[in-house]
Amino acid sequence: MKPNRVIFFIFNNVHLLDLAGAVTVFYESGCCGKNYDLHYVSPYEHPVASSGLGFTNVEPLSSVTVNRNDIVIVAGMEIQKWNRADDQLWMPWLRSAAATGATICSICTAAFALAATGLLNGKNCTTHWSWTKALQQQYPQIKVIENKLFVQSDRIFTSAGIATGIDLALYLVEEQHGAAFTHTVAKDMVVYLRRDGMDSQDSVYLQNRQHIDHHIHQVQDFIIKNLHQKITIGELAELVFISPRNLTRLFKIATGITIGQYIQSVRQEKAKHLLKTGHKIAWVACQCGYNSTSQMRKLVRARSVNN
Known part of the structure; x- marks a missing residue:
């Protein structure tokens, strides 16, 4: 049986942890016995992370046709540098991917990209807490849910950002392979406890830790x-x-x-x-x-x- 395919969509100025956290979950799943076929695509030939790190071995969107069994994960990017003049380079591809029935996910600010395509119209979603108001204001036809780690609307998932991409990826692994296996993956990653989408962004493991003592x-x-x-x-x-x-x-x-x-x-x-x-x-x-x-x-x- 072929392993499930996970396609990571990379914008220019992508945030590294938004990308790497989810990638690591599916990679570690393979180390624990359940393999995923990982692909990296971008509308840009040589995308660069917000921290300045460049990417190679990235496939052009035109070379990857999404099917209904795929998972597409769009990693968050630096909104201030998001080039909307390039919308037609990637919007048709992402809309087509969603039309196949594939699972479409955004991490952190990538919710703005899903909203821009219209995929979130009439749906609940979330993003990083510091961007929820801006997302709601820019796209009034969507319903932004605050203080959630991730939100599911049909087969579209939006996560709050950064480390919550790990939570979302673990949830997707659990959907396919069960809680016991996912607990093994989380333990292998030294993730103390997986949180689900109904937990608030300030889970007790994050609450009361905003101090520097x-x-x-x-x-x-x-x-x-x-x-x-x-x-x-x-x-x-x-x-x-x-x-x-x-x-x-x-x-x-x-x-x-x-x-x-x-x-x-x-x-x-x-x-x-x-x-x-x-x-x-x-x-x-x-x-x-x-x-x-x-x-x-x-x-x-x-x-x-x-x-």
């Missing part, structure tokens, strides 16, 4: 990696050589919540994810540091209601 980041990382055991403030304080009282104060200043609230939030989110992947309830409770399955059920249910 290295000690508090260390504490948060330790908590995430040791949820299966009892975690005390004294233990955390020793980790960063700060008194328990001072750590409690600094954590609240940096994150806006208490250490206890943070631990509970992370445990609830991890438990929700593990339950979705089909693990036994008792094992999930143990992995997340709950004393009993009933305690876990109650707290996870409470988080779902509050969200």
Whole structure:
């Protein structure tokens, strides 16, 4: 059986991580036993990344005919340098690709390209949080959803950008190969926990980390990696050589919540994810540091209601 084909569409001034994150997911899937046939296309002979890196081995659009089993991923680009005078070089190709029934995806600002083609008319979509208002204003015929990692409308996916391209790619792998295999891919990439499109862009693993306090980041990382055991403030304080009282104060200043609230939030989110992947309830409770399955059920249910 031929491997599925993933076609990465590259604009000039493409953002490297928007491209590389999704590429790595499908590459690692092959390393884990499920191969994808990766292609790179561009309307430009020698596209250049926003960081100045040039690309070779990029196929012209005219040489690649998309079929309904393909996945086309348009990586985000620097909007300020997006050359709209070149629209006719790529718009017909992308519209034709969508017409075949292929899966069409945008990462970050590439949602502007999908909107420009009309593919998002009447559909829900998203983009990076700093561009959602501009996207909605420029294309009033679409519905921009804020604070989502990615949004699906039929076979068109739009993601919030940068690292969320990884989340979207993992979701697409899971659609084809299941949650257990995708968990293996994520683990191989050292992605702690895959998020799905219904999670907000500021998932608990991103929430409360907008600060620059290295000690508090260390504490948060330790908590995430040791949820299966009892975690005390004294233990955390020793980790960063700060008194328990001072750590409690600094954590609240940096994150806006208490250490206890943070631990509970992370445990609830991890438990929700593990339950979705089909693990036994008792094992999930143990992995997340709950004393009993009933305690876990109650707290996870409470988080779902509050969200």
